[in-house]
Amino acid sequence: MSRTRRPGPSVRLRLTLSYAGFLLLAGALLLAVVWLFLLRYVPDRAVTVPVDGGRFSPYLFIPGRSDLWEAFWPKAALVLGFLLVCGLGGGWLLAGRMLAPLGRITEATRRAAAGSLTHRIGLRGRDDEFRELADAFDGMLARLDAHVAEQQRFAANASHELRTPLTITQTLLELARKDPTRDTTRLIESLYAVNTRAIDLIEALLVLSRADRRSFAREDVDLSLLAEEATETLLPLAEARSIVLETSGDLAVVRGEPALLLQLTTNLTHNAIVHNLPQGGRVRVTTRREAAAAVLRVENTGALLHPDLVATLAEPFQRGSARTHVEPAQAGRQGAHAGAGLGLAIARSIAEAHDGSLTLVAQPGGGLQVTVHLPVAPGQDA
Incomplete structure (x- = not known):
């Protein structure tokens, strides 16, 4: 007896969100490391110091942390937005490419459920988990076809x-x-x-x-x-x-x-x-x-x-x-043997x-x- 299940997001969408989320998290961590590295060399407040006794450039302006933050966060936001877009687009393409063999296996399963046991997946390429699954499914279909x-x-x-x-x-x-x-x-x-x-x-x-x-x-x-x-x-x-x-x-x-x-x-x-x-x-x-x-x-x-x-x-x-x-x-002459x-x-x-x-x-x-x-x-x- 089959149970009615609520529809949920596809595996491709979940993989895409996972790729984009991981890429966004990695970018955020990288920017955080850069920010912490910059804080070591930036004073709390902006200061001006004399240079060369004031003959050519009398003063050098060193921005404080608030000034650095105002200059840093718009660029960081742009970088994170770019990573999010790349993660969603690239993740969608990569997930579709990786899940393509699973689509062929699903189609073969539907055909087998409809009574077509002669169809074979015939997945090509290098040996991996999908190839192993497809070969096992083809072997099962062959045995079922022969048995039927x-x-x-x-x-x-x-x-x-x-x-x-x-x-x-x-x-x-x-x-x-x-x-x-x-x-x-x-x-x-x-x-x-x-x-x-x-x-x-x-x-x-x-x-x-x-x-x-x-x-x-x-x-x-x-x-x-x-x-x-x-x-x-x-x-x-x-x-x-x-x-x-x-x-x-x-x-x-x-x-x-x-x-x-x-x-x-x-x-x-x-x-x-x-x-x-x-x-x-x-x-x-x-x-x-x-x-x-x-x-x-x-x-x-x-x-x-x-x-x-x-x-x-x-x-x-x-x-x-x-x-x-x-x-x-x-008939009467047929023996018992x-x-x-x-x-x-x-x-x-x-x-x-x-x-x-x-x-x-x-x-x-x-x-x-x-x-x-x-x-x-x-x-x-x-």
Whole structure:
């Protein structure tokens, strides 16, 4: 809630008055010093003294302090008036020149408040406080612009993904209504698969939102134990796909939320199993300590991946292959592990929420290597 404030003098006017006041004060002090210096050599009253015995200039007139004051103060007033005029004029020009960058920053702020996040100040010149402020503001605008673009892209993708199951459900129901003799069992299986996909997608969105908010308690968690738990849970899926699943590693204790870190490990392992070779594939999950970081690495075999594709895999709703629309006839054949395109995005968000990082590297022989670096728990430094 904004408060109504009374209008006040501008910063430029205040700076101008400050410059003029300082210059006027300095001039007054200088004149006061001159006056005090002159008083040392001036008698209280005017006197006349003989010079050269009175032959050429019989008397010399020496003015007193009152005479000196009458001659001094008009000149001092003129000097102070001149300094005041110079201070006001020069101060106004100097203040305007110094505050010009602030005007550009204010204009950029107004544009940002109006929704224009693409505008940049781009302040040039030497490094000073205004340049530092402008660069910091430009960096903030760039991050906000990227964040808003990512959120808009995420909302569009989420809407598309959530609409797909509903569209499939509606199509299946229309087919069943037009064909009363249709196999009810197959219809129920298809609807069940589509509904499961929608539920998984919504749960994934909730996990992603929770990780982004960082609203969780932290405790010491051993990544090696989470890796073992994730591989044990996904072992039946790996065996069903004829994939060899291996896990090994050293003690790697981090500070975080156990459920989210288990979700991270499970998502990476699940992704490595699903996106693998049709037969004879391998998945290797390892943990280790590396300096002041705990490292979780998941490697798998698979198709050769282009670096440009790898760079986008951790974005929401991105998959290793092109997105395809699911036909109604295929809905019943969708497995529970089809994925919603959020596995790596959730893993990256969880890693960043724990002050860590997630990197993706394409394997030379095919497949993907995913590495997560997380800060070790306090007291666990080597």
